[in-house]
Each structure stands twice: as C-alpha cells, then as structure tokens.
Amino acid sequence: MNTLEQTLMLLKMRGPQTAQALADLLGLTSMGARRQLEQLEEKGLVQWEDSGGKVGRPVRRWRLSERGHARFPDRHAELTVDLIGQVQALFGPAALEQLIAARERSSEAAYRARVETEEGLAERVAALAAARSEEGYMAESELREDGSVLLVENHCPICAAARSCQDFCRSELEVFQRVLGPGARVIRIEHQLAGARRCAYAVTPCGE
Known part of the structure; x- marks a missing residue:
C-alpha cells in the first residue's frame, strides 16, 4: 500500500x-x-x-x-438492490423477510464459531470485529474505561442494500445481541444511514 x-x-x-x-x-x-x-x-x-x-x-x-x-466500494451494489426489488416484486415482502432471516442465521452461526471460544467481553467483541472486518466492514473494538466495549464499523460493504431495505440493519443488531449473549447489552450509537461517518455499537456488560 x-x-x-x-x-x-x-x-x-x-x-x-x-x-x-x-x-x-x-x-x-x-x-x-x-x-x-x-x-x-x-x-x-x-x-x-x-x-x-x-x-x-x-x-x-x-x-x-x-x-x-467510493474508493471503498459497496459490494455489488446495483446488483444487490436490483435483486431486492425483484424478490419483492415477484414473491412479495414475506419472501424478502425469509431471505433476510436466512442471511441472519448464516451470519449468526459464523460469528458464534468465532466468539464462543473467547471468555471476556472485550475478547468476544474483538473476535466479532475480526469476523466483520473479514467481510469488509473495517471493524475494530475498543475497551472503554467504564468496562463497556465499543464496536466500530468504519465501512459498510452492503450500504446500498441497507438503504434499500433497512431490515438488514435491524437484523445485524439483533444478531450481535444474540451472539454476544445475555451477559451483554448492545446499543447502536452511530449509524451511517442516519448520516454518521460510521456505525458504532456500545456493548455493555450486564447480569445474565
């Protein structure tokens, strides 16, 4: 480089x-x-x-x-948006929900495999960030003084799809929560679709 x-x-x-x-x-x-x-x-x-x-x-x-x-591209943006529109037009909103649910299950299984071997919250979030980075999200994690962990995604490789169907973003937040488990609370505090430079999540330890 x-x-x-x-x-x-x-x-x-x-x-x-x-x-x-x-x-x-x-x-x-x-x-x-x-x-x-x-x-x-x-x-x-x-x-x-x-x-x-x-x-x-x-x-x-x-x-x-x-x-x-734009030098950090949205993966296959036009094709993805077109496919979302085609699924909705041909099969209706319920089919799109099934598609999102299938992606959610696949992502959750992959993230669990990376996170479940880690014990501490900071280590678990770091493992999740590493998995997301491999998918193009340029993710990183940061342990904060109050014991919470910041999960930051500096790029969204599916931004066009997320703009076309914001359920993709809802789905990701829910996946993070399930993968990190009941001992953590995940809140999105910055959102690219709301005009922020990045997406960021505050992960706070809580009683199981």
Missing part, C-alpha cells in the same frame, strides 16, 4: 484529520503530508474544512470526499 492509499485508509478509519496528525501517523514531515493531501485533493478524493483553533487560528481538517468514500 503506497502513502496515498495509506492516507485514504487513515481518513476512512479515523475520520477528519489535520495534516500534522496524518504526518505523525504516516511518519512524514508536515510538508510531506500536505503534499499527499494536495495530490488527493487534485484527484477529488479529499476535501478540507477550516474550524476555530487556539488563539483564533483556524485549524484545517481533511476528510474523504464522496468520491473518496
């Missing part, structure tokens, strides 16, 4: 960043990071916004443009 691709990946994973922050992450000088960003801006992949900083000095933060986000 070259430096330009690393820059895009960092902006995707971490959200808006200053040139200096990117320089530190990439091991570049601030001038080197700015050159990378200017090249990406010329290609229409990034854009910037100035906001207030210390002593009134504006701080320039760079983020992915719509074209930049």
